[in-house]
Amino acid sequence: MTFQLPDLPYAYDALQPYMSAETLEYHHDKHHQAYVDNGNKLLEGSGLEGKSLEEIVKGSYGSNAGLFNNAGQHYNHIHFWQWMKPGGGGTSLPGALQEKVDSDLGGFDKFRADFIQAGVTQFGSGWCWLAMKDGRLEIMKTPNGENPLVHGAVPLLGCDVWEHSYYIDYRNARPKYLEAWFDNLVNWEHVEEMMAAAS
Ligand code: MN3
Numbered sequence: 001m002t003f004q005l006p007d008l009p010y011a012y013d014a015l016q017p018y019m020s021a022e023t024l025e026y027h028h029d030k031h032h033q034a035y036v037d038n039g040n041k042l043l044e045g046s047g048l049e050g051k052s053l054e055e056i057v058k059g060s061y062g063s064n065a066g067l068f069n070n071a072g073q074h075y076n077h078i079h080f081w082q083w084m085k086p087g088g089g090g091t092s093l094p095g096a097l098q099e100k101v102d103s104d105l106g107g108f109d110k111f112r113a114d115f116i117q118a119g120v121t122q123f124g125s126g127w128c129w130l131a132m133k134d135g136r137l138e139i140m141k142t143p144n145g146e147n148p149l150v151h152g153a154v155p156l157l158g159c160d161v162w163e164h165s166y167y168i169d170y171r172n173a174r175p176k177y178l179e180a181w182f183d184n185l186v187n188w189e190h191v192e193e194m195m196a197a198a199s
């Protein structure tokens with residue numbers, strides 16, 4: 001496949017005041033575009049041309065770092081845009097997701113605290129995740145462009161904790177960004193759809 005930058009599913013200013021138009025414009029138009037452009041260059045001659053994005057991410061992990069970093073970040077960002085929506089967040093999860101969070105993660109409050117803590121404690125650039133592994137929900141964190149796909153799990157929700165995702169709006173206050181993101185932006189219906197597809 002050839003990597004292509006998807007359109008944002010909302011306007012640049014739709015996630016204000018929690019994520020500014022300036023942040024979204026740079027993050028989508030510059031950072032994600034660069035992963036797409038570099039990924040396409042590195043895909044040529046890699047032996048993974050024609051594979052799905054998931055196959056390219058898994059197939060380059062540990063063997064082609066340049067391609068992996070860019071393909072991984074392309075995958076992560078395609079979903080990151082979908083994992084947010086205007087008027088998202090809140091404390092009420094869709095029913096099937098709530099049940100799974102209760103049984104596997106000790107309830108919503110513990111899930112929220114553990115997810116935010118994973119993002120706060122990811123040293124340097126990376127992501128924190130809700131993922132499905134062996135039929136159970138897990139909280140994970142990964143460095144750089146890595147994601148749960150390369151650890152035998154399926155990502156259901158991920159938050160980008162690279163500084164480019166929050167520095168314009170929150171400066172160095174990563175915990176404040178994570179709390180605002182979780183409480184106000186998460187598209188829980190999309191998370192539940194990904195959980196259903198992974199089950
Ligand atoms: Mn990013």
